[in-house]
Amino acid sequence: MGIAQRILEGDIRAASRLMRDIDDRMPSALEPLKELYPKTGRAYIIGITGPPGSGKSTIVDKMVDIFRKEGKTVGIVAVDPTSPFTGGAILGDRIRMQRHATDEGVFIRSLATRGCLGGLTRSTQDIINVMDAMGKDIILVETVGVGQDEVEIVNTAHTSIVILVPGLGDDIQAIKAGIIEIGDLFVINKCDREGADKMERDLRMVLEMGRKREDGWEPPIFKTEAILGKGIFELVYGIYRHKQALEQNQALEKKLRERTKTTFLEILETEVMAHFIEKMEKEGQWDKIIEDLMNRRIDPYSVAEKVMAEELKKH
Amino acid sequence: MARKIRVLIAKPGLDGHDRGAKVIARALRDAGMEVIYTGIRQTPEQIANAAIQEDVDVVGLSSLSGAHNNLFPKVVQILRDKKAEDILVFGGGIIPVDDIPGLKKAGIREIFQPGASTEDIIKYIHRNVQLE
Known part of the structure; x- marks a missing residue:
């Protein structure tokens, strides 16, 4: 039986091995991914991002409780940094x-960034696809602890949650571009700490001042004390409200169309690049081109045009 | 891209002394491995499931409470039951010399006692994990 088939029949080892092959960028991972693709697109993907120590993992853990009580199965992708x-x-x-480790309805996979800078890994989308094909209803994607500019999650999740904690700086921090723009929902965790109310006011002001979102959604703010489970129920229902809003005004459809396009173009780009690099290497031009570029004998724009023109002539 | 060795470092049982486990995790990280650390007070089921979901090559178990004879073999047994006997399991902590043969017989492939260097453990993993 093929790997894809085994995964569809619930073989956990086959699934986790395929994820490994994807992460290690083994060419052998491609065939099963092709087979699984038609079985994907059913899971609802929730992104969780925020600074290190803001409580992302704890919030994920508590949300899983609620999803499981509702009978939904859950996949979790959790990203941590690779040492440079x-x-x-x-x-x-x-x-x-870990308390969910023995629950058959939960599958957790930890990933290392391996040099990828956007808060996720190169493999994240494909690994989500595997979990989706495994039949997980909800997939939670926890980014690496982020600073201000790691916003890749917004291209991956249906609903993105930004977790903040009091005491991270003045309100100007929140006006800056970056992660503050990507939240569909905001969470102020550890809200028992001093400054939580002020933070909520500041954040609300920043969100109200910001440009109106195309889809008309106004991001709500939730206050949580995740370790005690406080506010998590409200947060989960906030996710459901966002999902509903997306579905009602066709924003989801638009989002998915955009995303499908991006993913396809990325894959196509990789293929095309690999083709040209292989060709130039095989014909022994690669080193010469680089050498000529280095010495300014030629310019990269003309070389690119020439390579392309030669390729088109062949057909 | 080359394969990366993935290791699960886990503490079964009730003792909360995780300094040793953290030192090992850190050393393996510095040797270029991806180390999944699951924290203290883990049941053998939790450890085995994590090992499978994370597709690790190696599981390192640490125990300082004296429950190793009971808990270490259980981890190996559950991995076998789940057809994951290819995952190498080693152990460490406060383990009397007399217990070692029994543990090895139960499928724990190596035991590192106090005084073993992190270098020894890294070398052991490199020697015993073959990545395709």
Whole structure:
């Protein structure tokens, strides 16, 4: 039986091995991914992002309780950073979620960024697809702890949640571009701490001042104390409200169309690049082109045009 | 891109002394491995399931409470039941020499006692994990 078939029949080991092959960028991962693609697109994908230590893993853990009580199955992708010096990583997001490790309705996968800068990994979308094909109803994607500009999650999730905590700086921090723009829902976690109310006021002001969103959605703010489970129920129902709003005004359809296009173009780009690089290497031009560029004997724009023109002539 | 070795470091049982486990996790990270750390007070079921979901090559178990004879073999047994006997399991912590043969017989492939260096563990993993 093929790998894809085994995954569709519920073989956990086959699924986790395929995820490994995807993450290690093994060419062998491609065939099963092709087979699984038609079985994807059913899961609802929720992104959770925020600074390190803001409580992302704990909030994920508590939300899982609610989803499971509702009978939904859950996949979790949790990203932690790779050391730029050794290439190693300590993946510790499971610590907060381990009580779900024996629940057959929950599948947790930890990933290391491996040099990817947007808060996710290169493999994230494909790994989500595997979980989707496994039949998970909800897929929670927890980004690496982010600063201001790691917004890749917005191209992956249906609903993006930005988690903040009091005491991270003045209100100007929140006016800056970046993660503050991508939240469909905002959470002020550890709201028992001093400054939570002021933070909520500041954030509300920033959100009201901001440009109106095309889809008309006004991002709500939730206050939580995740460790005690406070505010999590409200948050989950906030997600459902956002989902409903997306579905009602065709924003979801638009979002998915845009995303499908981006993903396809990325894959096409990789293929095309690989083709040209292989060709230039095989014909022994690669080193010469680089050498000539280095010495300014030629310019890269003309070379690119020439390579393309030669390719088109062939057909 | 080359394969990366993935390791699960886990503490079964009730003792909360995780300094050793964290030192090992850190050392393996610095040796370029991806280390999943699941924290203290894990049941053998939790550990085995995490190992499978994370598709690790190696599981390192640490125990300082004296429950190793009971808990370590259970992890191996559950991995076998789930057809994941290819995942290498080693152990460490406060483990009397007399217990080692029994543990090895139960499928724990190596035991590192106090005084073992992190270098020894890294070398052991490199020697015993073959990535295609």
